[in-house]
Amino acid sequence: MAFHRYDAVVVGAGGAGLMAAIQMAGKAKVAVVSKLYPTRSHTGAAQGGISAALGNTEEDHWEWHMYDTVKGGDYLVDQDAAEVLAQEAIDAVYELEHMGLPFNRTPEGKIDQRRFGGHTRNFGEAAVRRACYAADRTGHMIIQTLYQQGIRHNLNFFDEHHLVDIIFTDDGQCAGVVTYEIRTGELHVIHAKTVVIAAGGFGRIFRVTSNALAGTGDGVAIPYRRGIPLMDMEMYQFHPTGLYKLGVLLSEAARGEGGVVRNRDGEAFAVRYAPTLADLAPRDMMSRFIWQEVKEGRGIDGKDYVLLDVSHLPPEVIDEKLPDITDFARTYLGVEPKREGVPIQPTAHYAMGGLPTNVDAQVIRDPQGTIVPGFYSAGEAACVSVHGANRLGTNSLVDLVVFGRRAGKKMLEDIETLDCAELPKDADAFAREQIDSLKARQSGERAADVRKAMQDIMMDNVSVYRDEGLLLEAQQRIGELKESYRNVSIMDKGSTYNMDLLEALELGNMLDLAETIVHGALARQESRGAHYRGDFEARDDVNWLAHSMIYAEPDGSLRLEKKPVVITRFEPKERKY
Amino acid sequence: MEVTLRIKRFNPETDKKAHFEEYVVDVDPRDRVLDALNQVKWYQDGTLTYRRSCGHGICGSDAMRINGRNRLACKVLMQDLGKRVTLEPLMGFRIEKDLLVDMDVFFDKYKSVKPYLIADNPPAHGERLQSPEERHIFDDTTKCILCAACTTSCPVTWMSEDFVGPAAIVNAHRFIFDSRDTAGIERLQILNKGTGVWRCRTVFNCTDACPRDIKVTEAIEQVKRALIFGDQ
Ligand SMILES: Cc1cc2nc3c(=O)[nH]c(=O)nc-3n(C[C@H](O)[C@H](O)[C@H](O)COP(=O)(O)OP(=O)(O)OC[C@H]3O[C@@H](n4cnc5c(N)ncnc54)[C@H](O)[C@@H]3O)c2cc1C
Numbered sequence: 124m125a126f127h128r129y130d131a132v133v134v135g136a137g138g139a140g141l142m143a144a145i146q147m148a149g150k151a152k153v154a155v156v157s158k159l160y161p162t163r164s165h166t167g168a169a170q171g172g173i174s175a176a177l178g179n180t181e182e183d184h185w186e187w188h189m190y191d192t193v194k195g196g197d198y199l200v201d202q203d204a205a206e207v208l209a210q211e212a213i214d215a216v217y218e219l220e221h222m223g224l225p226f227n228r229t230p231e232g233k234i235d236q237r238r239f240g241g242h243t244r245n246f247g248e249a250a251v252r253r254a255c256y257a258a259d260r261t262g263h264m265i266i267q268t269l270y271q272q273g274i275r276h277n278l279n280f281f282d283e284h285h286l287v288d289i290i291f292t293d294d295g296q297c298a299g300v301v302t303y304e305i306r307t308g309e310l311h312v313i314h315a316k317t318v319v320i321a322a323g324g325f326g327r328i329f330r331v332t333s334n335a336l337a338g339t340g341d342g343v344a345i346p347y348r349r350g351i352p353l354m355d356m357e358m359y360q361f362h363p364t365g366l367y368k369l370g371v372l373l374s375e376a377a378r379g380e381g382g383v384v385r386n387r388d389g390e391a392f393a394v395r396y397a398p399t400l401a402d403l404a405p406r407d408m409m410s411r412f413i414w415q416e417v418k419e420g421r422g423i424d425g426k427d428y429v430l431l432d433v434s435h436l437p438p439e440v441i442d443e444k445l446p447d448i449t450d451f452a453r454t455y456l457g458v459e460p461k462r463e464g465v466p467i468q469p470t471a472h473y474a475m476g477g478l479p480t481n482v483d484a485q486v487i488r489d490p491q492g493t494i495v496p497g498f499y500s501a502g503e504a505a506c507v508s509v510h511g512a513n514r515l516g517t518n519s520l521v522d523l524v525v526f527g528r529r530a531g532k533k534m535l536e537d538i539e540t541l542d543c544a545e546l547p548k549d550a551d552a553f554a555r556e557q558i559d560s561l562k563a564r565q566s567g568e569r570a571a572d573v574r575k576a577m578q579d580i581m582m583d584n585v586s587v588y589r590d591e592g593l594l595l596e597a598q599q600r601i602g603e604l605k606e607s608y609r610n611v612s613i614m615d616k617g618s619t620y621n622m623d624l625l626e627a628l629e630l631g632n633m634l635d636l637a638e639t640i641v642h643g644a645l646a647r648q649e650s651r652g653a654h655y656r657g658d659f660e661a662r663d664d665v666n667w668l669a670h671s672m673i674y675a676e677p678d679g680s681l682r683l684e685k686k687p688v689v690i691t692r693f694e695p696k697e698r699k700y
Numbered sequence: 701m702e703v704t705l706r707i708k709r710f711n712p713e714t715d716k717k718a719h720f721e722e723y724v725v726d727v728d729p730r731d732r733v734l735d736a737l738n739q740v741k742w743y744q745d746g747t748l749t750y751r752r753s754c755g756h757g758i759c760g761s762d763a764m765r766i767n768g769r770n771r772l773a774c775k776v777l778m779q780d781l782g783k784r785v786t787l788e789p790l791m792g793f794r795i796e797k798d799l800l801v802d803m804d805v806f807f808d809k810y811k812s813v814k815p816y817l818i819a820d821n822p823p824a825h826g827e828r829l830q831s832p833e834e835r836h837i838f839d840d841t842t843k844c845i846l847c848a849a850c851t852t853s854c855p856v857t858w859m860s861e862d863f864v865g866p867a868a869i870v871n872a873h874r875f876i877f878d879s880r881d882t883a884g885i886e887r888l889q890i891l892n893k894g895t896g897v898w899r900c901r902t903v904f905n906c907t908d909a910c911p912r913d914i915k916v917t918e919a920i921e922q923v924k925r926a927l928i929f930g931d932q
Contacts, residue, residue: 160803162846163759220827223817223880225835225842232829263758264842271816306796335753371756451756454775455730571742614746617713620797623746
């Protein structure tokens, strides 16, 4: 076992983690822990853009951005947080530019902006150009730029270290983390005053997803097992346009530039459901429109997919603004988007829920907002909540930068005043036991089989459409799979790059999260944003204008509490586009 | 469709030398090589080791030699490879285990060219201006995902350990030709050394290997021209 002491540990080197770390660089002793090399983080997959009301190509105001965010989230958004998001987005984008991010430019040399789903002018009148972008590689440019800054600031990277445990004292202060060094198999205890979880999302719980194989939610599941509640886990976004069967994302930018989605009759059907925004209706709605079309037999060849059509766009727009996503269609489906429609279906994309935090990225432990000293979270792992029941496109990248930055700043402040919490004697005992028992088991279930079963049930029963019957079945199945998981055995017993072991640990994390998603979805007897219940089709503001907070009880059961939504400027209204 | 994968295996804990092992997999023609590898790992031999993450060619984790050419396992489809497929780790780096190599040297070389914007103080409010034409000049080299496919395909890197290699040059190019950057000269001086661009023999392996279709050799040539004519 190796031992280290730091002022701050940043878990995750995606956009949120790097942004937090950069704030502290040179001012505190910071360790950045990541199971992947930083540039492999899934922030690099983000395509379409990052929104900020710069008003570079047409009039725009942060209040409009805030409104769209609140409405897009079906009013489950905490409006104090949305205000911070929309206001600070502007500076955050400029900061990225100053760091060197190569945005596309307007003829005058300013950052260019384009349309994106749910972003409107003047409180819903019409689509507005708000998404700043670098072709369809915005996330790639963000992760590269932030990593470059990390090198420049000489950040201390613990690359290929896998978080396996988080240490809290008995009175609830965070004391550090335990990581597993993938190269050697050695455990490291990092004793720290502050820890921020920026370990990303968990799309891999579902069969069809846009998320990386590394998107297994470790950073969310581990604190949950340590008593931290998870918020709004039932709010999981399905993006309407994933490549058929593969789930690889085709950005909303395709529709922002004028693409449309067509059914078997060639009809661009979105306008029938959303007369004002049509194909730029928010994702939860678009995914449901597709689901409805398929259900009514208008999928292509009667199957469960439809077509994304950009063939009417000028070829130079496709080459200049959508080069990567059209390349995906060619590479993986052998389809030429300049001539034909691309087969797509909704794909598991983004976790609105996660570790509950306040606007300073401090993790809270109850509906009253009591903070967990020394413990922070930002990015997709966190739930501030700026996305509510449905995230708008481009708002995650904003979230990473704005709240990653806030996390770093708050940690810097707290490092001055917090005392390092005392470490328990056997800080790595739990992690060691977990690993040893997985390695020791000589035979048993294959992790791949359990994982596949989990992904199938979550996709079939807990995705775009849910109802009590489907959810109860999923609950039972996940329970059985958790039982099977106790018998999972691995073939690789070695210490060097034992990915077999890590995949098994990741599966354990995903099963715990899957259970919370189902639990939240069963409890929430209404339809709101991404959470659609066929048996409760209406939104229920009387009972459910509230966040869910789910706790793991010592006896293995789950407990749910409600936390009121913060409403400041915009009273909940019916959500129409 | 049945395919035989010939995979180069090496476990530092038990093996003195690398050797090949064969696995038969049943794949869909449209499956990626990565899918075939996962099939082996998940259902046949859990000890098989490689890096992977995004699965669609943007994170740069799974560069390897596929039938002798450097490719990303997630960007090559099985239908394009035939019935026997040979998979080996990238050449020129120390093998850690199976298809997974030590990337430290690669990242050290990348860091040696100062791959970050060096510029005067930004405006107090708003962005630095840059015309679409200025932005276009370095567009190609912004696409690099640091997968090392180019560097490990270059015969010069195989021969001489100290050559910075194509990927580092690509990333230097990205800043040398960025109108906002002020440290182009510094980077050119680094690349003018014995370890820099003059080692390049214009073999074009790097360009062929790049999964992002970056015109790597051309970028290297532009750096050479900037060194000779000062036209950056
Ligand atoms: C295909 C795609 C396109 C998208 N496009 C857009 C877009 O255009 N606009 C937008 O706003 N949003 C977009 N999103 C969403 C957005 O990209 C993500 O939500 C966001 O990048 C997540 O960033 P993050 O920093 O929270 O986590 P990530 O970038 O996912 O990083 C997670 C980090 O945590 C580390 N980590 C994870 N587990 C562990 C562990 N156990 N131990 C140690 N380290 C660990 C990883 O190594 C990684 O460094 C897109 C998402 C996808 C999938």
